[in-house]
Structures are given as C-alpha cells and as structure tokens.
Amino acid sequence: MKCFIQQDITVSKLASLLKIPRQLLEDCNEGLSKEIYLRGTNAALPALSVSNSADCGLRDELSVYIKLHNIPAYLPAPIIHLKETYSSTDCYSDIQLLSNSFPFVRKSVIGQSVLGQPIIELSLGRGPKKVHLNGSFHANEWITSCVTMSWLFEYVTALLEDSHYRGYKARDLYNETTLSVVPMVNPDGVDLVLENLPKEGSLYEKVKKINGDREDFSQWKANIRGVDLNNQYPANWEIEKIRKIPQSPAPRDYPGDRPLTEPEAQCMAQLVKDRNFDRVVAFHTQGEEIYWGYLGREPQEAEMIVNEYAALSGYLPVRDIDSHAGFRDWFINERKLPGYTVELGIGSNPLPIGQFTEIADKSRGIFWASLYM
Structure with missing residues (x-):
C-alpha cells in the first residue's frame, strides 16, 4: 500500500x-x-x-x-473472506486485499465475463520459467478458487518471512519462476450456483429454462449462457460437439456452436498466447486425480512433473482420458508443453466448504512443486 x-x-x-x-x-x-x-x-x-x-x-x-500508521500487519490466515461459500464478491475482496497488502503481486484484468464481471490475473515473480494456474472453469467447482487463493497468501507470506517448503526457499523460487494465477475463470456461473439470479428480468427466465425450469442451480457447471467453458477449445472440438448429449445450451457439457465463442474462454486463450507459459495447471473437482497427457503430444518432462505432484498429494496420475476440447488439451496440443488438470477432493460437486482445509493441505505440494519443478 x-x-x-x-x-x-x-x-x-x-x-x-x-x-x-x-x-x-x-x-x-x-x-x-x-x-x-x-x-x-x-x-x-x-x-x-x-x-x-x-x-x-x-x-x-x-x-x-515513513509514516507507519497505514502499514498493516498481515495475519497468517490463508483466506480472509472464507465463509460458507466463495462467491465472486468474496474472491474480488481477497484479490484486493492481496494486491493492496503485497504490491509486488501484480493485478491485471484480462477480460470480462458475459455479465461484464472482471476476469483477473494475479502474477508475481521474476523468473524465466512461466507457470500458470487457474480455478473455477466450472461454476459448481468454486472451492478451487478459495484453495488457489489460500496458496497465494501462503506464498507471499513465505516471501516476507523468508521461509521455505521442503527446503525450497520462497525467495529463490521468486527469482526462478514467474507465476500467473486466474483464481476465478467463470464468475457469473459461480454466482449463479451460490446466489442464483434475481428473479426479475429476461436473463433469469432464460437461465431457468436452460436449467429445465428448476430453480436449484447447484449442479450448474457452464457459464451464464449455458456453454461449458472447458469444452470450448480448438483441440478436436468437433469430436466433442458430435458426441456430447446436449446440442443446445445446458447446465453442463454443451461445447457451444463453435470453439471460443465465450468471452471467458477467449480471454484465457489470449492470456496463454500473450504470456507464453511453460506449463499450465487447471484446478477442478473432484476425484483426487491428475490428468497429464493428450494424444501423446505431451513432452517427456510432463511425466516427471506429474510424478512429483502425485508423490506430494497422494493423487493418482492419469495419462490418457477420452476427452477433447479442454483448456489443458488445447495447451498441450498447441504448445507441446506440460499441461495438467487436477481434480481436487472427493465427493459430489459442489464440494462443501468444510472440505477446504483438507483439500488445501493435501494438495498444497502441487502448488509448490509448480514453482520449483
């Protein structure tokens, strides 16, 4: 500040x-x-x-x-706004707290959602290696946003305290790795799941119709227009379009009329192009698995990295799954670089906030290994 x-x-x-x-x-x-x-x-x-x-x-x-009265003492709490849920408002509040308290964390608005909410990237570090993490591609997987934010708070705290993880000093990692994090890719969808839409207006009626006239949106994964953002990328998108059951907007799985029609997917694709990341890690829920291959186009180092992720988290590495058009699929297909989808936690989506601590603790090593591997 x-x-x-x-x-x-x-x-x-x-x-x-x-x-x-x-x-x-x-x-x-x-x-x-x-x-x-x-x-x-x-x-x-x-x-x-x-x-x-x-x-x-x-x-x-x-x-x-200097005048000290306006310099805050930070607390070691991982998330300040952790309540029963984690809406876009909570995420934006934590982002503001993080960037105000730790100005070496750079905040950029990389795009807007369908409803005009900002999609925010946080970045820090000076290293030549460029790593990107993201959460909440899927609306009812909102717990991934507060988990990634908690790790960021932990990392900046470690930088100021000059502490380390498993012998890796945070300040050394800062010089080795430039970290990019988009904590909430799909803010409109998250808010729909957690808060619903105001009942007045045509948008509510459209979304309710997509949801089969149900007012319970807890199983909604898509963006507010009923397009699954993790089925929007030009990596054999045509295969997913043909075989997906929903052929029109739906709470989940509808890949859209063509690739990259949705502003949220577009800005994430543009971010990858602009930043030239060496690795991406997308956090989803649930299953405690890590998907790391795509049609054999992943580099040899991808297996070494996923083995480290697995050793630190206990998650199961899965090389090949019958899926296309995802963010990770597209990154590997285009760049021939390591890309990972990490399925946090166990249970049925949306995972309850009561699992937050267990999930964050068990998978913490994936975050830190992304910095030092």
Whole structure:
C-alpha cells in the first residue's frame, strides 16, 4: 500500500529495515529507477510481518523515514473472506486485499465475463520459467478458487518471512519462476450456483429454462449462457460437439456452436498466447486425480512433473482420458508443453466448504512443486 516518505531514504536501506529483498521492494513500485525515496513522496510497501510489526525497535527506526500508521500487519490466515461459500464478491475482496497488502503481486484484468464481471490475473515473480494456474472453469467447482487463493497468501507470506517448503526457499523460487494465477475463470456461473439470479428480468427466465425450469442451480457447471467453458477449445472440438448429449445450451457439457465463442474462454486463450507459459495447471473437482497427457503430444518432462505432484498429494496420475476440447488439451496440443488438470477432493460437486482445509493441505505440494519443478 502507499505510504508517505517523511525523510530521504535509499531503496536499499528501506529494504534492509523491512527485512525483505530489495527486489520485492522494487516490484512493489513498478518502474522504480531511483536509488532514493525522496521526502514528501509516496512509496508502495508490503505489509509488515507479524514478527516485524511487533518489533518496537524496528518500528521506531522505520518511523523516522515513513509514516507507519497505514502499514498493516498481515495475519497468517490463508483466506480472509472464507465463509460458507466463495462467491465472486468474496474472491474480488481477497484479490484486493492481496494486491493492496503485497504490491509486488501484480493485478491485471484480462477480460470480462458475459455479465461484464472482471476476469483477473494475479502474477508475481521474476523468473524465466512461466507457470500458470487457474480455478473455477466450472461454476459448481468454486472451492478451487478459495484453495488457489489460500496458496497465494501462503506464498507471499513465505516471501516476507523468508521461509521455505521442503527446503525450497520462497525467495529463490521468486527469482526462478514467474507465476500467473486466474483464481476465478467463470464468475457469473459461480454466482449463479451460490446466489442464483434475481428473479426479475429476461436473463433469469432464460437461465431457468436452460436449467429445465428448476430453480436449484447447484449442479450448474457452464457459464451464464449455458456453454461449458472447458469444452470450448480448438483441440478436436468437433469430436466433442458430435458426441456430447446436449446440442443446445445446458447446465453442463454443451461445447457451444463453435470453439471460443465465450468471452471467458477467449480471454484465457489470449492470456496463454500473450504470456507464453511453460506449463499450465487447471484446478477442478473432484476425484483426487491428475490428468497429464493428450494424444501423446505431451513432452517427456510432463511425466516427471506429474510424478512429483502425485508423490506430494497422494493423487493418482492419469495419462490418457477420452476427452477433447479442454483448456489443458488445447495447451498441450498447441504448445507441446506440460499441461495438467487436477481434480481436487472427493465427493459430489459442489464440494462443501468444510472440505477446504483438507483439500488445501493435501494438495498444497502441487502448488509448490509448480514453482520449483
């Protein structure tokens, strides 16, 4: 967050006082080129760690240079807005909290949903390896969004605390890997499942009709127009179009009239093209399986990576499934690079929030291995 500089201080000295690498401070202030923060200017600083914020001597020295009253001490809670559900409003609130408290996390709006809600990418790191993660392609799999957000909070906390995972230092991973996360690909669908639509208006009637005139949307996977976003990609899309039972908009499985008709699918495809990722991991529910192959077009390293994911999570690696037109399928088909679909948890969708801690803990290693593998 922005803080007022009340005495000239070098960037290096301020980083030292905050007990963080200079690069994190530079990344909080994108485009920083000066060596000195001048008195009377503002600088974006990360939240102080709980331990540092309790250090009276540190605060006294910092207060000579900056006003401290508006620098928050972050808490080690993984998700601030974790309640009974995790709607787009909850996700956006956590995204804002994350980007305000840790300005080295870059926030970009990469597109809009059918209803005009922002689809947000969070990115951080300086490394040459580019890894992308996403959640909530499917509406009733919304728990994937709060799980991925919890891992992000854990990672930024580890960066400030200079901690590690299984011997891999978070700050080293920051220099090795540039991480991209789209926590909620399908915000309209998530909100439909969790909150329903206002009963007034033509959209409600259209969506209700797609749902067989039922007002229970808990089994809805598609976007708000009844198109399954994970059946929208040009990787043998024609096969899925012919064999899918729904031939018109439906709560699930309808691939659309042609590939990439939906704005949510379009912006994710464009993100891949713009960022040139080396790997993608899409989080879905449920089954505790990891799908990692596509028609033999995956590279040899894909098996080594999935074996590490499996060892850390206990999930079952599955190389080949009879499915096409998914985001991961398309990425492997186009790029010949590793792509994974991870089915989090066990049970029936939508998985209850009561499983959040168990899911996040059991599959945490997949997140960290995505940074160091």
